[in-house]
Amino acid sequence: MKSFPPRSIPDVRDGLTREERVVLWMLGTLERERGGRNVPTAMLYGRVVEHIDISVPELQRILARFIGPQG
Template identity: 65%
Template sequence: MALDPSDLIPDVRDGLTRVERIVLHTLHQLQQERGGRNVPTAMLYGYVVEHVNLSPDEFQRILGRLVGRQSP
């Protein structure tokens, strides 16, 4: 199952794609469950792929963009 092209279109309100929003929402949920502690990347990836089909490379690219370490 590949990503739908519409999943990669930035939202006009904040510039986030659907996939980026899923990553951030999942990260927030896991941080709350862990009492505010950091979430390991592998754990985050495991939970994100329950919602959207991403390769590890795509996931790393999205994380890099969200933290500002990579250009779009």
């Protein structure tokens, strides 16, 4: 049986993985700190990597998923 890392399994409550949850949490925190202004991706990445090991492409994939299909 193949074993999956626990961080890649979506939570049954809302379908978010641990990485996605951390990104959303940090995004909300930074938006509050910045008075509701947009958060630069580099700033978000810097804060997220303090909590989880994630690459820039992984963060971009998560952000793209949050935005949804464009077109």
